[in-house]
Amino acid sequence: MKMKNLLLGTLAFVSSLTLAACSSSSTTSQDNWATYEEEKTITIGFDKTFVPMGFEATDGSYTGFDIDLATAVFEKYGIAIEWQPIDWDLKETELNNGNIDLIWNGYSVTAERQEKVLFTDAYMDNQQVLVTKKSSGIDSVAGMEGKILGAQAGSSGYSVFESQTAILKDIVSGNDATQYATFNEALIDLKNDRIDGLLIDRVYANYYLQQEGIISDYNIIDAGYEDEAFAVGARKSDTTLVEKINAAFKELYAEGRFQEISNTWFGDDVATDAVKN
Known part of the structure; x- marks a missing residue:
C-alpha cells in the first residue's frame, strides 16, 4: 500500500510538472492577447532603480514615466498591471520563460535585442x-x-x-x-x-x-x-499585444495624455514621430 501511494504521488508530481511546462510553452509560443483580456491582468518586468523611467519610491510604491505611460495604455483595455522587479541582465530570459509578459523600462532598441524580442514602435529617444x-x-x-x-x-x-x-x-x-x-x-x-x-x-x-x-x-x-530609442519588448508571438500598445500610444498622444505624462517627468514633449503620427 505504501509503495502504491508513493507511486501515485510520484505520478501526480510528474504530471503537474508536465502541465506547468506545457502551460509555459503555450504562453511563450502563441498570441496571448485573448488571455490578457480575459484575465484583465498583465505582468511587466522592470528595473526598479531606473529613475525617472520606472523605480521604487521611498514609500515602496512604483513610479516613473514608464509606470504612468504603461498604466494609461492598459487602462484603455481594462487591464491591470502587475509590476515585477527583475534582474536587468536577465530581462529577455524572464520574458521568454513566461515569468513576465513585457519589458518596459527605458528599454533601448538594439539589433541584438531585436533577435530576442518583438518591439513596439519607439516612443522616446535616448543617448x-x-x-x-x-x-x-x-x-x-x-x-x-x-x-x-x-x-x-x-x-x-x-x-x-x-x-x-x-x-x-x-x-x-x-x-x-x-x-x-x-x-x-x-x-x-x-x-x-x-x-x-x-x-x-x-x-x-x-x-x-x-x-x-x-x-x-x-x-x-x-x-x-x-542615438537610441526606447520601446517596449514583447515575446515574438505576442503580435496583437504589440499592435494594441502602438495604437494606444497614438490615441494617448491625440488626446494630449501622453504630453501630460511627459511634461510631468521631463518638462518637455519626448514623443517620437512614430507616436505623433
Missing part, C-alpha cells in the same frame, strides 16, 4: 553619455585614456560599448568597463572615485544629478555612440 566629475579634469572621451569606466550590466550602454568600434573601448583601463547591477551602485562608486567615468543613459544621468542637486559638479559628455 548614451559619459559622466565624469568635474574635479577629475576629464571633460572628453579622450580624457578617459587609462581610466576606469563603469556601466550597468545588461544595459544598452554596455552593449554598444562592447559592439561598436569607438575610442572609448580602445582607451579605457583593461579595454573594458566595471559592470554594476544598478546605475545607483555605479554612481556611488563614481562619487567616491572608485571609477573615473560612467557610461549611462542621458535621461537617467540628467534626472539623477538634478534630483541630487549635484549636476553642476559633473560633466555629461556625448560618448560618440549612435
Whole structure:
C-alpha cells in the first residue's frame, strides 16, 4: 500500500510538472492577447532603480514615466498591471520563460535585442553619455585614456560599448568597463572615485544629478555612440499585444495624455514621430 501511494504521488508530481511546462510553452509560443483580456491582468518586468523611467519610491510604491505611460495604455483595455522587479541582465530570459509578459523600462532598441524580442514602435529617444566629475579634469572621451569606466550590466550602454568600434573601448583601463547591477551602485562608486567615468543613459544621468542637486559638479559628455530609442519588448508571438500598445500610444498622444505624462517627468514633449503620427 505504501509503495502504491508513493507511486501515485510520484505520478501526480510528474504530471503537474508536465502541465506547468506545457502551460509555459503555450504562453511563450502563441498570441496571448485573448488571455490578457480575459484575465484583465498583465505582468511587466522592470528595473526598479531606473529613475525617472520606472523605480521604487521611498514609500515602496512604483513610479516613473514608464509606470504612468504603461498604466494609461492598459487602462484603455481594462487591464491591470502587475509590476515585477527583475534582474536587468536577465530581462529577455524572464520574458521568454513566461515569468513576465513585457519589458518596459527605458528599454533601448538594439539589433541584438531585436533577435530576442518583438518591439513596439519607439516612443522616446535616448543617448548614451559619459559622466565624469568635474574635479577629475576629464571633460572628453579622450580624457578617459587609462581610466576606469563603469556601466550597468545588461544595459544598452554596455552593449554598444562592447559592439561598436569607438575610442572609448580602445582607451579605457583593461579595454573594458566595471559592470554594476544598478546605475545607483555605479554612481556611488563614481562619487567616491572608485571609477573615473560612467557610461549611462542621458535621461537617467540628467534626472539623477538634478534630483541630487549635484549636476553642476559633473560633466555629461556625448560618448560618440549612435542615438537610441526606447520601446517596449514583447515575446515574438505576442503580435496583437504589440499592435494594441502602438495604437494606444497614438490615441494617448491625440488626446494630449501622453504630453501630460511627459511634461510631468521631463518638462518637455519626448514623443517620437512614430507616436505623433
